[in-house]
Amino acid sequence: MANKETKADVLQGTLDLMVMRTLETLGPSHGYTIASRLEQVSNGALQLNMGTLYPALMRLEQRGLLRGAWGTTDTNRRARFYSLTPAGKRQLGKEKDAWERMASIIQTVLRSDA
16 A cells, blocks of 8 residues: 555546546446546555545535436445536536646646756
8 A cells, every 4th residue: 555655646626527537437436436446547546535535526416517326336235326417528528628738738847948
């Protein structure tokens, strides 16, 4: 397990983008699946606790970007499954574009001799 110095810090506003992108990729999923997927794709650098993830899921649902529905997991447990709404899909597209523009600007600045 990674120590605190090697864990990735979640930048303000990026958690929502990562959650929505994960749901776009996986389809309807519950919190544990979302957290596991983010840990997997970050090679363990990003480990979200439920106290961080669930408020984000609730916030996205309240904004109308996700829809939550109760269901049963593969292990026969009740869980809330989240999926992107049409508004969430539109918002994800906007946020991905904005992120790519900002990442390009940052890369340009880091490469410059300024």
